[in-house]
Amino acid sequence: MIKKFFTIITVLLFALMVLPLLRQIAPFEELAPVAAAYAEQGPDQLGAANLVTSVIVTYRGLDTLGEVTVLFIATAGVGFLLRRDEEDQLPGDGVPRETPREASELLGSGSMLLFPLLMLFGVYIFLHGHLTPGGGFQGGVVIASAMLLLMLARVSFHLNHLIISLVESLSGFFYVAIGVLGLILAAGFLDNRILPLGEFGTLLSAGAIPIIYSLVGLKVGTELTNVLGTMRLTRTQQEEDV
């Protein structure tokens, strides 16, 4: 009772303090100067039809590199922390586990049909990141969801961690390498104008943005797949892996 009372008091206090926000923050009536400059100059400077992408990949490219790094470290961390050693004893150990049941006919056939479509869709999203809504992160998540479907549908499905890690590391490496190329060939780190900007609105345009976003897509896709794979592994399978 007293706890609830305190909670209510705290919430009320918060509400009181953020009141000025309601009074002082009016809805935007026009674009902020920075946003207006992006909208005006972005297409000419970078040649990407999707303005959001040009902000994410180029103007604020370091943030994106940082976010990709966050994801990479998080994946490695999940892999590292969920790996279990011989001496680790957790509640529920020693209880014989149920052997996983085969997926139903419906899920099995459905996954066969959906998997290629999902993969294709994921690749489409990141390849067209500079033209249409979406991009590397979104495409990567779609790819990982396709892999999740496969894992759910087939008990015997075995993820090849070596290939996954290799793709992950290489795409990260090339991302940084393209950044450095920008330093040498264009105005600075992660500048997309190391390649010709091409014709506005076509697939091969906007300089290095499609390449960067494809690498991000591959990286995000493999990373999330890796996380899913690690969580799925049973103890015996881990021992086989090691």
Next chain:
Amino acid sequence: MNPQNELPVLIILFAPLIAAILSLIGKFLPPRYSITPAFLVWLGGSLWALYAAAPAILYGQSLTYSLGGWAEPYGISLSVNGLTWIATLTDIVIASAAWLATRGYRRFGALFYFFFFMALFSLQGVLCSRDIFNLFVWFEVLSLSSIILISYDRSLSSRLAAIRYLLISSLSIIFFLIGVWILYRLTGSLALTEIAQRLQSLNSAVVPRAFIGTLPVARVHSAAGLALALITAGILTRAAIPPFHTWLPDAHTAAPYPVSALLSGFVIKAPMIALWRIFELIEFPQLMEGLVWLGGVTAVWGVAAAMVQKDAKKLLGYHSVSQMGYILAAFGIGGVIGRSAALFYIIAHALFKSLLFLTIGHVTTRVGTRNVYKIRGLRRFFPFYTVAFLIAAASISGLPLLAGFTGKVLVSKALHSHPAYLMLIAAGVGTAASFVKLSAIFFGTASDEHLLTLESRPTEDRGSKTAAGEAHFGLLVISAGCIAMGVVPRLIHHYILLLLHGRAALPPSIEIGWYSSGTLLKAGVSIGGGLLLALFLLSPFGKNLAHRARAMSVGLNGSLRLMVAGLLLLLFLSLL
């Protein structure tokens, strides 16, 4: 834009990333061909870049690199100024000593060094970034990589500590992000310089109503004040300032000791530097006044918790909290002397706290227990580590001719007329007491049980003989630093001022009176008081009291509540 100015910035930032990638290659190569070169590349690159950046900084310029050639506010700008320069140098010294110590600790895999250098990479980002959203990204990389380093021993306790840190730092970064959002809505920009300019015009529209003492102060636009309070709460969590500090003692205890040295030595200081970089552009007097008081509270809170600890590393962890109080108070009081005192203390604390963690971590690992009341007589087995420990312990307790003493003199010079200073004096007595208690593990006679564990293990470090030598070298360098800061404080303080302000704008020199009778008397009284307090702590009654105090520790729920309370307090301060 000239490459001469840009290259050092890029190298300072990216040298750790290159080292991280190189150490990852170590998965396929023996460590001699990957991990050592990675370290050397990082060390050489960073030192060269600092050397190249020094002349410009001494003339009061800051080196700026705009990413992809997009100047602020359209792109992200990274800049190295005097503050970053000094902080980077401190970081390099601490991280090198920690790196050297890892080799004597145990055989870490390539992955460990990858995360180690990623943590250094994100630290550099935090130090260099001049964009508030970019700062958020670096904080995220930093917290994730430190979480993995903390749990690297993969014991249950270290995993729990890591999860707790993860939850608390996620909550804090939400505070930070809400603040960033409000600032963006108000100013339409994420670049700090641009935000500062716009806020100034917003503030000038507000009638000055607030008073500090009797001085009228320009009132800060209230939504902007809320935003800055939220951002400050986020950053203070990373700097382990009570009531946002609850993650630190567990995390720094559970981490492998070289990691603890890096975490306590530098990782909690970097957020302070970020805070500094924000508030050197944006004026916010009410909040600064609050930070002085918070600094006093921090110092006392940390030391009170430290005095009752039984676990040697946890004791050191709470002292890190307490020492951050000195830094925060000096930072909050501001001005030339306050800011330089904060930076001087950051360096001093980085040196002696990492030295403490490296020595205590080493000996307790070898003995196999961290119980302060049980271990005795280690002096005989670790003569080198005993001397290094005593230098560090005497520094933190404020013994003359060492870094802690001169740091405290400078802080007291900045704060002498402020009532919160009394709390710092009290904390000084407690610190001395706590370290007398901790020093006891090196003296007396060792119990048979510990003799057995020590004798059953190889005589020196578990690594090879060279690894032990490398670790000793690191300790030697840090000890020398502690002594230098105590013996020639005037010179070091002069260089700090020179790097912060540049040669042209160097403020007129202030007489500090490093070794006047007043400062020596103060140190004598605080150490004397500490000795008496230590006798009480080691008496059966004191032990009993400590035992009961330890039982009052805060759980995860409690720490989240504390954080919310702290946030409310800061928000209230900003609206005052």
